[in-house]
Amino acid sequence: MQAEKIQTLERAIQILDCYTIDQFEMGVREVARLTGLSASVCSRLMAAMKDAGLLTQNPTTRAYAMGPRALRWAEIYSANLDIRNVALPVINELLLETQETISLYILDNDERLCVERMESAQNVRIVARIGRRLPLYAGSGGKVLLAYLPQHRQEEIIRKTDFKPFTSSTIIDPEQLRKELRQIRMQGYAFSNGEWVADAAGVAAPIFDHKGDVIAALTISGPGTRFTPEIIRRHVAAILQAVERISRDLGYIGNAYNQPQQNNPRY
């Protein structure tokens, strides 16, 4: 089942993964250094990827940058991700209502993956990036996804996790995390302040599919200074209403065995 890796493919992916939002232009040699591949391999692979449109080459610098070819693939993936489609209009409304950045995360490979975001128009705002991967133990969205996982999966991930203190508020004690996850399950939403990025706060709530499984987390995030107790209360109410609508649109009918949020003041 765990098939043999295709070397060429792995290497091509490795090369593309070198590029980031900040490091968006890199030469062959630099990529070779980062990947540990030989310069000739990188040169040939990257030239081929240029021909395919996966990379572009600056004619003067001769350095490479990301190309447009992946756009269509990403679009196809997104288009057929039905959570995203259902959530989109609700996210839009939530943005108008809260004036903060709204993001949608799904669980992918023991991490959370941002599949949609709409950014606040305010000058001071949280920028989210579609396609970005973040840890599960830091930030409200991550904690929500972790909290609603089946017990054994949750425990497995916590045990595997190498806790790093991104900020002074990051939860690095597994026992404290477990305690907080229990509380999140009880109240139906999560709150965080500066766990992943200092000064960034957020509230998050889980989205259920027709089977009653949690498949995504919706978050409202912004600078911590704007998250006063009164505002937090309003955001919690807004996000609970939003995830309720999305979950129902996905065919979620009630609460099977996830004993969630019915004893919460949702409206």
Place this chain on the structure above:
Amino acid sequence: MQAEKIQTLERAIQILDCYTIDQFEMGVREVARLTGLSASVCSRLMAAMKDAGLLTQNPTTRAYAMGPRALRWAEIYSANLDIRNVALPVINELLLETQETISLYILDNDERLCVERMESAQNVRIVARIGRRLPLYAGSGGKVLLAYLPQHRQEEIIRKTDFKPFTSSTIIDPEQLRKELRQIRMQGYAFSNGEWVADAAGVAAPIFDHKGDVIAALTISGPGTRFTPEIIRRHVAAILQAVERISRDLGYIGNAYNQPQQNNPRY
């Protein structure tokens, strides 16, 4: 310079390209048929791509669909496409003002490539798809890009083009196209009605970079029935104002040798 193709890479790309918005789930054998590759090759490559996250596999059907891996690459490409970033807020305003679908196209490989779109919220609307490729000779956006190309490039593309009548309104006579392109250059914008999709009309205008080259086309599109002469006049005014702002934000200072739109009533 035209390096030898990397077979494995080409094949992997070929496989991913089989998937579309409508055909988003396909089995190994079907992909093999479409690509002409052997089933074993497809199986192995696709299994590897699954491991990489480029594809996902439905555990019950065993069929494959697009995976999330390409999201990040697309995001990196988009993030560093400065036209798009500059255009985004203007597109947003244009959507609010016109209530029609707004799209941004760049020239890529003798075709136009949609790199951004915002959709009208109206029930009857044009749906655009980021990453989609369309021909240059049909539709307002394509004609604009073609019109502002250097003469020899324009001629080269027209000669290479295999004109297909997508609708009864599609321009398939090269001479008529040339005439229309000249007019577009003179008036600074393009209009089309049902050239690419019947019942779909649009207006488009060019975006210039700091060198005075046209790097993109912005379009307003919607059902032809809504495009009355009065509305068209309003949309033309709106889009000219929009491309003016975007071009200026990109460092476009005036009109170098592209002798464009200064003798038009822009405001």
Place this chain on the structure above:
DNA sequence: GAACGCTGTACCACAGAGTGGAACAAAATG
């Protein structure tokens, strides 16, 4: 329920695709 068609995957001998060190020209740097 047997026979069929279909699926995705594992196997393995073989060919050739991809490798990587060295050599190259062209810029950039000192």
Place this chain on the structure above:
DNA sequence: CATTTTGTTCCACTCTGTGGTACAGCGTTC
């Protein structure tokens, strides 16, 4: 002008990827 660093090309070698075949599993169909 020497030196370093860039991306690319070359070519003999090797190991990667190939594809025909076989297999197991699932639905239909007779």
